[in-house]
Amino acid sequence: MPIEELSGAVQYVMxxxxxxxxxxxxxxxxxxxxFDIFGTVILSEAAGLGGGLFRDLVxxxxxxxxTDLGYFFTPCVAALIVYFGYRLRHDEKVYEGKPFDISDAAALGLFSVTGTIKALSHGLNSPAAVTLGSASAVGGGxxxxxxxxEQPALLRWNRDLYALPAFVGATSVAMLYNSALLNVGTAIGASMFAFGLRLLALRYSWRTPRSQFWRNPFAGMRQQPPPVNPVPDLAPSMQADMATLPSVNDGRSTPPSSATDTVTLRRIDMGPLSRRGDGVQPTTPTPGPDRDPRFLLHWPARRDHDGQDHASPGR
Structure with missing residues (x-):
């Protein structure tokens, strides 16, 4: 069957x-x-006609x-069916995305074939026809x-294969055309092949590999901004005054590292607290020597030359 004949009534139905x-x-x-009814109609028109509009403009x-009312009213019918369909609207499967994915996969396979056929019928070479067919298949979505x-699934690595099935369907049509095997049966077979590939990707979560840069779990740390200094910058006059102040260690000798002692911190038992509303007040602290030794913390401390202990919670 010639390409002109295939791109006529058969392409119109597809x-x-x-x-x-x-x-x-x-x-x-x-x-x-x-969305409301108008938003649903607009989104249906955009999804149904967006890819074909881009193809025709190119x-x-x-x-x-x-020019054809059939192209215009078909998305309106689909929008009314979904919007006023009680079971479709309130069924949980709709919100899980299953009908959305199946219908989107079917349209992806059909538009990858029809877009490539129309591009070939207008004299485009095979690479350009494959590119335009793939773009018309993913443009509406x-x-x-x-x-x-929402971020398109076409651009995300963590979504199932979307652009590859469209590219495979368009490439199949171009290969059939160059082999003089393109007819109604092979065109439908190419669309079913792309549709089946998309369903398999949804079923087994086939995805494109992630960039090598993001495979390193610490790679994103290179993009983090430097920490903000909590201390504001001082004026030059204040900086000069701060420079003339004596240091806190002036006149003191550095204690030897071996001069360490232990500072014992004890926890005060607050007693059992009552739940709200039972009318019992919490007990007061009972300091005394009979505290639980399990709550004793031992921190190493250094003794300065003036005899004071400075706790150092280093461990």
Whole structure:
């Protein structure tokens, strides 16, 4: 089947199915974010038509979303189904993301194929067609995430594979086209292959490797700001005055390191405290020599030349 014939009625049907699937994912995202009906429709339109709008603008043609009412009303139907569907809206699986992921994966596979076919039909070479097909497949989801003020899953390493299934589907179409094997059956097979790869990535949590820089757990410490000095800077006149003050160690000799003693700190038993509301007041401290020796702390101290003990909680 020629590429012009394949990019006609067959692509129109596949486009509508992909738009509906992407619109469902956008509507699920809007409901999860607790948007109203207008916000749900807008997010559905953005998710369903965003990738195709970008593709048509790159190809230099009038976007079909503004010339065909089928492209415009399909996201509206998906938004109304999700928004007013009682079971869809209140089912816990919606908030777990399962319908969102499945519909998004189906649209990803369809748009990667239709976008590449349309790019090839307008005379683009294979690398450009694969790039444009992949961009049209992920563009709607990225736009919906941005409108919902969420980071797109396409940019995050800790999310399951998203861009790779679209790239695989677009590459499969380009290879089939160069081998003269592209027809309706192989195009559907390429979209199902991309859809299945996305589902497997969701099922087994396949992800792209993280950057080598962030594999070091202490690498992020290099980006930490220096500690803030709690002591404010003094004026030059105050600094000059501070320089003339005598040191605290002036006239004193440094004690030898061997002149150490032990300072014993005792804990005062406060007695049992009552719970709030039982009417019993807490007991007063009972100082005396009969304290529990388990609460005695022994800290090494140094004895200065004036005979005073200076505790040094070094251990």
């Amino acid at each position: 486009d509508l199915i992909g738009i509906f699937a992407f619109a469902l994912s956008g509507a699920f995202l809007a409901v999860r974010k607790d 190809l230099g043609i009038t976007p079909v979303a503004f 990225v736009l919906a995430y941005l409108l919902a003020l």
